[in-house]
Amino acid sequence: MSTNRRPDPEQLLRQLQAEEQFYRRGRLKIFLGYAGGVGKSFRMLDEARRRRERGEDVVIGAIQLKVSPEVESLLQRMLVIPHRNVDGVPTMDVEAILRRHPQVCVVDGLAYDNPPASAHPKRWQDVEHLLSSGISVIATVNLQHIEERREQVEKITHKHVKETVPESFLRNADEIEIVDAPPDFCLQRGHDALLGNGTGLATSLPQQLSELREIALLLAADVVDYQLEAYLVRHGIEQLWGAHERILVCVSPYIDAAKMIASGRRNADRFHGELFVAHLNQPDITPEEKAVLERNLEQARVASARIETLDGEDASHAIMQFARGHGITQIFLANRMNNSWWDRIFGRPVEHLIRAAENIDVRVFPA
C-alpha cells in the first residue's frame, strides 16, 4: 500500500522532539467563535471554574474590559492577575503570571497588539511564552482575527481588523472548541455584548452572521482534519476513509479537460473538499498533445487545484496509488474512445481504473 503516510527518519525525529516538548510544554485550548456575543468568554470561564473545582490552580491572565453580567459573576470567584499599564494601555502582565506560575492561565481574547515597549508585539506570542514555560492556557478568539481569513471576513463585515493571530497558532493548539450559536441568538443578546468585543458586528444582518458562522465551522473542520492527519501519522495509521471529500481529476495530453476540471472545482466547493489534478509523466508525446496537456494544467492552476505528476508504467496503478495515499474519495476521468498507445498497451483505461478503484467512486465524463 501507500508509503506516503509512513514517517521518514526526519519525521520520526520531529515526532520525538514533539513528544518531548509535549510533556514540558503547557497545553493550549482555544474557544473559537464566529462573532462577538456567541458566549465564548462564558464557556471558557465556566471551564476555568470547573477545573478549579477539580483542584487545578487556575488564574485569569487577561480579560476583556467589558463583560456580560454572567461572565462577571463567574469572574468574582476567580483569581485575577491585574493588567499592567504600559503607556496607559492595559496589558497582560506576563512577568507576574510567570512569577505566580499557575497550572492554568485564562486569556480572554488572543488577538491583541501589545504596546511598543512590551516583550512581544502580539499577545499570542505572550501565550506562546507561557506555554513554553509549562503553563497551560485556555483562550478565546473570534474568526475575524484569524490572519488567513481576514480578507474573506472583511468582505462580509466591511470592517477592517488590525489585530490578528496566525492560523498556524490555531492548528497547533492541543484542543479547539467551537462555540456555535445560531445568528438570532447573537442578535438577541443585544448590542452591549457585541460592542464589548469591538467586532462592529452589532449592525450585522442575520445573513452576514450566518456566512461568518459557515466560515468559522469550515475553519474548525480544517483544524480538526489537520489534527486527525497528525494523529494518524503519529500512530502510523493508514487512512482509508475520509470525513472530507477529496476529488482527483485525471488529465491527459489527448483530451481537453476544461469541463471536467470545472466540474471538479464546483463539486469540491459544494462539498467543501479539496481538488487534485494528476497526469501521467509521458515523454513521447507530440507537440500538439503537449499543448493540450499544458492547457489542461493551466486550467487546473486557474481552478487552484493541487497538481501532481505521476510516474509509472501502469496508469491505473499509478493513479490508484496516489489516490489511496491522499485519501481521495472521488476520481474523475474522461472516457476516451480513440485508440492510443495507452489503450493499446493497457486496454481501455477507464475500464481498468473502474476495476481497480476499490473504495473510491469513479465518475466517467463523456469525452
Added chain:
Amino acid sequence: MSESTHRGTLKIFLGYAAGVGKTYQMLDEAHKLKDEGVDIILGYFEPHGRKDTIAKAEGLEIISRRTIEYRGAMFGETDVEAILRRRPQVCVIDEFAHTNVPGSQHAKRWEDVQDLLNAGINVLTTMNVQHLESLNDQVWQFTGIRVRETIPDWVVKQADEVVMVDLPPQALLNRLMRGVVYTPEKARQAMENFFKESTLVALRELAIRQTAHEVDVRQSVQDETLNAGRGDENPDWHSSSRPRSSDRILILITEDPSSAALIRRGRRVADYLQAECLAVCVLRDGSLHEIPASQREAVEKHMKFARNLQIEPSVLRGEDVAQTLVDFARSHKVTQIFVARPQQKKWPMFFGQGLVERVVRLAQDIQVTIVAERRREQRTG
C-alpha cells in the same frame, strides 16, 4: 417563533457522540426561553442518570411518558396526545433518532415530532451526526458500527436551525474516564469500541462539516426566498422537489444489497449539488410479481428505502438493462447516472461486457458515477 397557526419551528442540537453535552445545552436554552416568558415543557427527556443533566431539568415542566407494554415489559415513550392537549409554545424532545417500541402510534420519534410541528408547536431536539441516513456507510466504515436508528436527511433539512454542540475528543474521553457519561464498566467497553480517539476525531469532523453544510443550505434558501416568501403551500421548500441546479441524478436500483449504499450516496451527492434525484429499477421481463420472491422482496425493500429518502423510483421493462437505463436517462435529461461497483469476483473476464462497462460505453453524452462499496479495512488505534 411563529404563531400557532403556522408550522412549528424545529431546532436540532447536533453532536458527534454521547456525552458531548447536547441535552445539557438544550436544557440550558430551555431555561433561557422560560426566563423570557416562553411557555416551554419537556416532552421527552433522557438524562441517562447523569447528575448535572438531571439537575439542569429542575424547574422545567415535564409531561409524563406514555407507558406501552411490549412482550411483558413496560416502555415509556413520548406522549404526543398529552403534549398536543397541553399545547406549549415550545416542547423539548430528547434523542430525535429514537425508535419507538412497537405499539406506539409512530415507528420513529421523528414522526412524533412531525405531529407536534404540524400542530404549530416549536420543538428543540438532539441528535448525533451518525444518525443521519446518508452518512450510514461512511460511519460504519470508520467505526465498524452499523447505526440502526437513522433519520432521513430531508427531516433534518426541515429544521430551521442546526447548532453544533462541540467538545474536543480528549475532553470527552476525560469525561468518560471520570464516569460522567457512563458507569465505569460501560465506559470501559465504550472506549474499546466507539470511543477510540481516532474515531471520535473523525466523527467530530463529520459533524462540523455537516453543520457547515446545513448553514450553507439555509443561506441559499434564504437568498432565494427573501422576495418569494416562505409560503405554507410549499412546506418542502428545502427538499429535492425544488432543485437549484441543472444537475439531475439517476440511481439504478437492483436486488443487490449494494443498492442501499448507492441510494444513500446518490441522495447525498444530489443534496450537495442541489440536484434532482431519480431512481429506476429495470426488470428484464414481466412485472414485479413475476420475478422470484427473494429478488422481488429485495427490490421492493430498496425502492421503499429510496422513497424514504424522497426519491420516487420508476419500474422499467427491458431485455437490455444497460440500454433501457441509458435510454431513460437520455429522455429524462439526466446528467449523471449512479451505478454500484460490482464485487471484485463478479467482473467478467473480458472488458466491456459487464453491466457497468456497458452503461459507460452506451452513455456517451452522460456522466456515469460508479459508486464503490465502502469496505472496512483492519486498522489499529
